[in-house]
Amino acid sequence: MKDQPVCAQAYSExxxxxxxxxxxxxxxxxxxAGGEVAPQLLARLLAAAHHAPSVGLMQxxxxxxxSDxxxxxRIQALVEEERVRTxxxxxERSDEFMKLKVEGIHDCAEVLVVALTEDRERHIFGRRTLPEMDMASVSCAIQNLWLAARAEGLGMGWVSLFEPDALACLLGMPAGARPLAVLCLGPVTEFYPAxxxxxxxxATAQPLQLYENQWGVAP
Structure with a gap:
C-alpha cells in the first residue's frame, strides 16, 4: 500500500x-467457546450495525x-427442523450436509435475531423498482456488526436455516415483520484460517469476476 497514491481524505496506512x-x-x-459479551461491548457492536447505510434512510x-x-x-429446534428438510x-449430498456444523446456538455467548420491520411498504425511495432493497439494507447492518465483532476478537455466525413464519410467530413479531437471520455471537477459541x-x-471460493461495459466482457 505504500507505493499507491493516497487520496487526501484517506485514513492513515x-x-x-x-x-x-x-x-x-x-x-x-x-x-x-461460551463466555459472555460485556453489555457495553454489545451496545457498541449494535451501534455499528445501526450506522449501516440503508436505502432512503429507512433503517x-x-x-x-x-436471553431466555x-x-x-426452541429457536435451535426450528433450525434443526430446517436442517433436516434441507x-x-x-x-445425493444429504449425508455430507448432515455432517456439517451449521449453527452454534447452544454454545455462543449471545443469540440475536435480525428482522425486517413491519410497514415497509410506505418506504418507496429507492424501492419503487427494487423493493428488495430493504433486505439489502439489513444485510449491510449485519455486515457492519460482523466486521466490528471480528475487530473486537469475537466470532459471529449467520444462521438462515429456519422457516421465517414459524420464527416470527415464536418471537411475537407483528404482521409484515420478517426474520432474516439468527446470529450467534461470542468468544471463540480460534478463527478458521479459511x-x-x-x-x-x-464448496470452493470463487475468484472475483469483473466485466466492463457489457455483461461477459472482460476489461
Whole structure:
C-alpha cells in the first residue's frame, strides 16, 4: 500500500491496513467457546450495525436479543427442523450436509435475531423498482456488526436455516415483520484460517469476476 497514491481524505496506512485485514479475516463461525459479551461491548457492536447505510434512510432492521435459554432452545429446534428438510432437498449430498456444523446456538455467548420491520411498504425511495432493497439494507447492518465483532476478537455466525413464519410467530413479531437471520455471537477459541465450508470440502471460493461495459466482457 505504500507505493499507491493516497487520496487526501484517506485514513492513515495503519488504519487502512486494519480495515482490509478485518474484511479478509471475517469468518462465518460455528464453533464458540461460551463466555459472555460485556453489555457495553454489545451496545457498541449494535451501534455499528445501526450506522449501516440503508436505502432512503429507512433503517428497516430490528434486533432481538434472545436471553431466555428455553427460547434459545426452541429457536435451535426450528433450525434443526430446517436442517433436516434441507438435507432431504440436497439429494445425493444429504449425508455430507448432515455432517456439517451449521449453527452454534447452544454454545455462543449471545443469540440475536435480525428482522425486517413491519410497514415497509410506505418506504418507496429507492424501492419503487427494487423493493428488495430493504433486505439489502439489513444485510449491510449485519455486515457492519460482523466486521466490528471480528475487530473486537469475537466470532459471529449467520444462521438462515429456519422457516421465517414459524420464527416470527415464536418471537411475537407483528404482521409484515420478517426474520432474516439468527446470529450467534461470542468468544471463540480460534478463527478458521479459511471459510469453514472450504475447509470441509463443501464448496470452493470463487475468484472475483469483473466485466466492463457489457455483461461477459472482460476489461
Amino acid at each position: 495503519d488504519e487502512r491496513s486494519a480495515i482490509y485485514r478485518v474484511i479478509a479475516e471475517r469468518r462465518d463461525m460455528r464453533h464458540f 428497516p432492521w430490528r434486533f432481538l436479543r434472545i 435459554r428455553s427460547l434459545r432452545a 438435507a432431504e432437498a440436497l439429494g 471459510p469453514m465450508l472450504v475447509q470441509e470440502g463443501w
